[in-house]
Amino acid sequence: MKVDLINLTKKFMGITAVSSINLDIKDGEFVAFLGPSGCGKTTTLLMISGIYKPTTGDILFEGERVNHFPPKDRDIGMVFQSYALYPHMTVYQNLVFSLMLKRRPKDEMKAEAKRVADIMGIGTLLNRKPGQLSGGQQQRVALGRALIKQPKLLLFDEPLSNLDARLRISMRGEIKKLQNNLGITSIYVTHDQIEAMTMADRIAVIKDGILQAYTVPEELHDKPKTLFIAEFIGNPPMNLFEVKLLSEKGSLYADLGKGVKIGIPKTRTPKDTQKGVIKMGIRPQDLHAGKDKGIKTVIELVEPMGRDDLIVCQLGDKDIHFLTDPGLKLKTGNRINILPDMEKSQFFEIETGKSLLWA
Amino acid sequence: MKINKLFTKSFPYILLIILTLPIILGYLWIVITTFSTRIYGLIPVDQSGNYFRGLTLSNWTFLTDKTKTLNVSIWLLTFNTLIIAVGLTVGVVLISMMAGYALSRIKFPGRKPFLSLTLILHSFPSVTLLIAIYFVLRWIARIPILGRGIPIIGGFGYNTLGGVILVSIALQLPLGIWLMKGFFDNVSWDLERAALIDGCSRWRTWWQIMVPQIMPGIAALSIFSFMEGWKSFLIPYSFMTSHARATLSTLLNEMMSESSPTDYGTLAAVGLFQLLPIIIFYLFTQKYLLNIFSGGVKGTA
Ligand SMILES: Nc1ncnc2c1ncn2[C@@H]1O[C@H](COP(=O)(O)OP(=O)(O)O)[C@@H](O)[C@H]1O
Ligand SMILES: [Mg+2]
Numbered sequence: 001m002k003v004d005l006i007n008l009t010k011k012f013m014g015i016t017a018v019s020s021i022n023l024d025i026k027d028g029e030f031v032a033f034l035g036p037s038g039c040g041k042t043t044t045l046l047m048i049s050g051i052y053k054p055t056t057g058d059i060l061f062e063g064e065r066v067n068h069f070p071p072k073d074r075d076i077g078m079v080f081q082s083y084a085l086y087p088h089m090t091v092y093q094n095l096v097f098s099l100m101l102k103r104r105p106k107d108e109m110k111a112e113a114k115r116v117a118d119i120m121g122i123g124t125l126l127n128r129k130p131g132q133l134s135g136g137q138q139q140r141v142a143l144g145r146a147l148i149k150q151p152k153l154l155l156f157d158e159p160l161s162n163l164d165a166r167l168r169i170s171m172r173g174e175i176k177k178l179q180n181n182l183g184i185t186s187i188y189v190t191h192d193q194i195e196a197m198t199m200a201d202r203i204a205v206i207k208d209g210i211l212q213a214y215t216v217p218e219e220l221h222d223k224p225k226t227l228f229i230a231e232f233i234g235n236p237p238m239n240l241f242e243v244k245l246l247s248e249k250g251s252l253y254a255d256l257g258k259g260v261k262i263g264i265p266k267t268r269t270p271k272d273t274q275k276g277v278i279k280m281g282i283r284p285q286d287l288h289a290g291k292d293k294g295i296k297t298v299i300e301l302v303e304p305m306g307r308d309d310l311i312v313c314q315l316g317d318k319d320i321h322f323l324t325d326p327g328l329k330l331k332t333g334n335r336i337n338i339l340p341d342m343e344k345s346q347f348f349e350i351e352t353g354k355s356l357l358w359a
Numbered sequence: 360m361k362i363n364k365l366f367t368k369s370f371p372y373i374l375l376i377i378l379t380l381p382i383i384l385g386y387l388w389i390v391i392t393t394f395s396t397r398i399y400g401l402i403p404v405d406q407s408g409n410y411f412r413g414l415t416l417s418n419w420t421f422l423t424d425k426t427k428t429l430n431v432s433i434w435l436l437t438f439n440t441l442i443i444a445v446g447l448t449v450g451v452v453l454i455s456m457m458a459g460y461a462l463s464r465i466k467f468p469g470r471k472p473f474l475s476l477t478l479i480l481h482s483f484p485s486v487t488l489l490i491a492i493y494f495v496l497r498w499i500a501r502i503p504i505l506g507r508g509i510p511i512i513g514g515f516g517y518n519t520l521g522g523v524i525l526v527s528i529a530l531q532l533p534l535g536i537w538l539m540k541g542f543f544d545n546v547s548w549d550l551e552r553a554a555l556i557d558g559c560s561r562w563r564t565w566w567q568i569m570v571p572q573i574m575p576g577i578a579a580l581s582i583f584s585f586m587e588g589w590k591s592f593l594i595p596y597s598f599m600t601s602h603a604r605a606t607l608s609t610l611l612n613e614m615m616s617e618s619s620p621t622d623y624g625t626l627a628a629v630g631l632f633q634l635l636p637i638i639i640f641y642l643f644t645q646k647y648l649l650n651i652f653s654g655g656v657k658g659t660a
Contacts, residue, residue, distance in 0.1 A: 051555060072559070088572070
């Protein structure tokens with residue numbers, strides 16, 4: 001189902017929780033709302049579900065304005081962080097509750113319960129109460145309860161936050177696969193950028209109730225439009241530090257202090273080179289340890305991360321983190337040369353946080 | 360060392376025994392008195408003063424004869440008491456369940472002032488309200504049918520069981536509403552949202568999803584209200600004048616304030632008779648009653 005949010009705004013007693021959000025979701029698309037806690041993701045989702053009424057702005061389903069529709073008339077299923085299963089009902093009763101309210105015949109309820117129980121792998125749990133299930137099982141039941149209605153839109157509010165790390169990763173893949181197979185338009189709220197990056201077709205980054213960007217994951221990662229996005233997306237986080245722009249013989253350099261200068265390639269020339277001091281960003285995976293070329297420095301710390309080693313050292317007077325192959329067996333105190341891949345560098349205006357490359 | 364440990368372990372028990380001794384002796388006295396012609400300390404004696412003699416059931420004849428004091432059957436009084444207790448319980452629980460939900464979940468103008476007002480009302484001694492309530496009940500009594508034309512409870516006016524129930528409910532409501540609000544506050548919002556999305560109306564969400572979560576609270580409030588109604592004295596005594604509408608509490612009071620010498624044997628027997636249901640009830644329900652004090656839904660995951 002196609003969904004449009006138009007100037008969607010929600011105020012709570014004068015405090016703006018969601019501020020004029022505009023975005024469109026295509027039929028069958030998997031969209032993530034990503035942002036730190038308290039940024040208005042849940043509020044937006046609850047407006048889409050019809051629990052909250054927008055203060056101003058519109059919500060369109062298939063082009064039809066649904067602002068005044070009660071939740072039950074919106075053809076949606078929702079999965080909550082707290083699972084929100086009905087504690088006094090069995091798993092079976094939880095699953096078929098929405099069908100029961102629609103007075104569907106018993107056989108149909110049985111058949112539908114079996115269908116979703118098979119999809120979610122909870123067939124053996126039907127007679128248990130939610131209190132007798134593990135967190136992962138409860139979340140499966142909650143997902144089943146949302147699916148049994150065959151909704152046109154699925155809403156997820158941080159559904160994996162209460163699960164342990166390992167389960168989170170496997171459920172991540174499972175939900176993604178499920179959404180792909182069923183083709184149900186989905187909105188997935190999370191504060192975990194890895195979840196958003198791995199699952200979503202498009203990501204809406206929200207900060208303080210304001211939509212920062214709405215685009216595909218690769219673009220968020222490679223072409224962050226604001227400093228906030230650059231800081232928020234990517235793991236380990238991007239190195240960000242202030243540099244002075246220098247222009248010598250027609251070439252542009254970034255001055256990192258202590259006489260360290262790095263050439264900026266033509267493709268990454270910041271808009272408005274007169275700025276002087278700007279913020280430079282480079283991801284830990286875009287710095288490499290060179291043999292003899294590169295900037296000389298000393299390793300201050302090595303953090304093994306399994307597949308990579310995270311190295312901390314100084315470049316000019318800036319602290320830098322970067323990833324290397326553990327096979328190099330680098331140790332604290334080793335002298336190395338660093339080659340930054342400046343074709344991957346980012347530049348931002350300090351005052352506004354706007355990108356000087358993409359904004 | 361060992362003795363020291365024994366002492367610290369037994370000390371709380373010794374202290375509690377000493378503190379509860381007066382109450383225990385009191386109950387013991389009541390029980391023994393009801394089966395004795397006379398009593399000397401805690402020892403039954405007969406007319407001529409012999410110890411451990413004079414055991415009798417004559418104090419319990421009020422169960423079959425009309426009570427001497429009020430000249431009505433004790434069973435009618437028990438019935439009246441039961442009606443008041445049940446009426447109070449049903450009224451308080453129903454209204455508190457709805458009001459508590461509204462106050463916990465719905466934003467409406469005057470919500471905060473209402474909450475503080477009920478709290479103030481709760482701490483208001485009901486004695487100060489008696490005269491005002493008297494006039495209100497006299498006024499209600501003049502309303503046709505509603506005043507004094509309803510079977511069993513009589514109506515809601517002065518000198519009816521319904522009137523007493525009405526007033527008792529009003530006085531009990533602040534506690535009930537706050538208690539229910541507290542229990543509802545502890546139920547997650549998501550549960551309610553899930554129900555709304557599943558297709559429940561607000562009303563159905565309340566009844567089928569929310570109320571089952573606060574059953575421990577409802578049980579506690581029911582028991583508490585029932586006991587309040589069963590033992591209530593001031594309101595029935597003030598607003599029901601005819602003997603046929605007395606309760607067990609008012610009977611006890613009449614017996615004590617009679618001009619002829621008080622028959623302590625019968626008085627104790629009636630007292631015990633009133634107490635027994637409470638004790639039995641309490642034994643079976645104390646686990647729910649404790650919820651009032653822990654004040655929350657446990658294990659709702
Ligand atoms: N019912 C409410 N009443 C008042 N303020 C609220 C309410 N719900 C959310 N807020 C406020 O709105 C902001 C956004 O909240 P929320 O949407 O829950 O954030 P998120 O889900 O992104 O963590 C927060 O500052 C929160 O305090
Ligand atoms: Mg949230």
